[in-house]
Amino acid sequence: MTRDEIKNLILDIIADIDEDAEFDGLDPDKPLRDQLDLDSMDFLDIVMELRKRHQLQIPEEDYPELATLNSCVNYLEPKLKDK
C-alpha cells in the first residue's frame, strides 16, 4: 500500500466506527483523539479493524504510534508494504 492508500484506509476505518466523524480541516500531525473526539474504546476499534481487514497484530505498547494520521501512516507503511 502507498502512503495515500494507508491514509485512506485509516479514514475509512474511522468513518466506519463513527457515523459522526468529520474530516474537514483534519490536521495530520495533531492527535486524532482530540480532533475527532475519540476515546480509548474507539482506538481499540481501529486496532481491531486493522486486524480484521489486514491480519495485522498491533501490540498494546504500540498503540501510541497511532496517535496522529501521519504517525499511523509511518507506523503502518512497513507492515502494509506488500499488501
Place this chain on the structure above:
Amino acid sequence: MADYQLVIIGAGLSGLASGIRAARFGLKTLILEQHSLPGGLNSYYFRKGFLLETGLHAMTNYAEAGDKRAPLNRLFRQLKLSRKKFATHQQFSSLIRFPHTSLQFSNDITLLQAEIDEHFPHCRDSFQDLLTNVADYDPFAPSSWRSTRQFLNNLIPDPLLIDMLLLPLMVYGNSEEHDMDLGQFVIMFRSIFLEGFFRPDDTMKEFLAMLVEHYKGFGGELRYKAKVESVERKDEEVKGVRIAGGDYVSCDTLLSTVGAPGTAKLVDWPKEPANYEGRMSFVESISVLPSAQRRVLNADHTIIFYNSQQELSYARPQRALSPDWGVICFPENFHDLPKQDFFQVRVTNAANYDIWKQTNSEEYQQLKVDAEAQTFAVVSEIIGNYQKNRVYQDSFTPLTIERFTSKAQGAVYGSPVKIKDGLTPYSNLFVAGTDQGFLGIVGAMLSGVTIVNQQVLR
C-alpha cells in the same frame, strides 16, 4: 480446535452486547439462553392481547445523537449500531415525593436545581458543590468502597434532601442496603439526573429483536431453551459447557452473565456464594387501564419515587412487601409516543425474598393478593384509584424474578460485592452484567462490551 472461540451464558442485555462485540470482530461466538426469548430481566410476555414488558420502566443515560462522549452513544459506536436511526422519546418529568416535600426533575438538570432553590434554599450552594464533585469524579478508576452517605453528610446540610436525592438512585440500581458505593452513586447520578429517562420508539420486543438480528448479521449464533447445566474444566481452565439434554459445547473462552452465585454453582467455584447474594428484591404490580381512566388519576409525571416515611430505609423489609417507599411508573408518559387505547400503571415495592420463598403455592397466591392490597392502600393515596375499570392486572415477585432471570434471591441489582474486572479463579472464564457492576439497560450492555474489550479481544 474448540467448537467456539467464545460461548456466552445468557441472552440478556449484557450477553447480547458481548456477543455483538465479539462477533463483529470475527470471533466464532455462541450465546446460550435458557428461555425461549432474549432479554433476561428486561424481556416481555403476552397476556390477553397485551404485550407487557418485564423490567423496563425507562432507559436511563439519555443523550442526543452526536454527543460522542455520552455513555449511550459510546455504546452504540461500540456495537456498530446507528444512533441517528435509533428514535428516542424523552420523559415528561419525574417526582420525588416525601411526606411534606416534593422535588420535580427532568432530563434538564436546571429543573432540579430550581426545585432545590425553592424547597431547600439553605442547600443551594452545597448542591452546586455536589454537581462539581460528580463532574470531577472518575467512577471507573480502580478504588476501594467509599460511603456515599458519609460523603453526602459532609457536603449537604439537610438529611431530608440527602434521602430525597438517594431514593431514585438507590431504587434504580443499588444492590447494597442503606448505603452505596460512591462510584456507583456518581454513575447513577449522571445516568438519572444529568442524562435522564427515555424510551425507545417501540417496545423491548423490537429493541431485543434488533440486537439479535444485528448479532446474527455478524455471524453470531444463538440457541434458545439451552440451559447450561455445568461447566467442564481441567484444573484452572474451562473446556466447555454441558447443556440440559446432554449436548456438550467446547470453547476457548466462556463469559457468564448469570451472576456470581449462579456462575459459582455451574463451575464449582469454591467461593462463599452468600457474599455475592444481594438482599434487595422487589414486587412489581402492573395494572392496565382504559385511556379514559387517565383523566381521573394524578398521572402527569413519568415516574414518581415516593417515600411515605420521614426517613428512607433502603433495606430488605421485615414483611413480605413494604409499601413504605417505592416507584410508580407510567410507561406511556414519554414525549411523542403514539396514542394508545390503554395505559399502564406499574408500581415497584421492596420485598423480602425469604418470606416468599417459604410459601406453598396456595400461600403464595394469597401473599400476592395481600401485597397488591398493601401497595394499593398507599399508592391510591398518591395517584387516585388505579384499580377501577382496570382490564388487566399482574404482579412479579422475588420468586418470579429468580426463576426468569437467574438472579439469586431475585436480587435484581445482583451482588453487593462487584467483580469489576470480570475475573474469576479460572483463566478463561469471565463474568459480565449485573455482578460486574454496571446497571440498567445501557449499563448492562456497556458491561458486556467492556469485559469483551478487556478480556476477550486483547
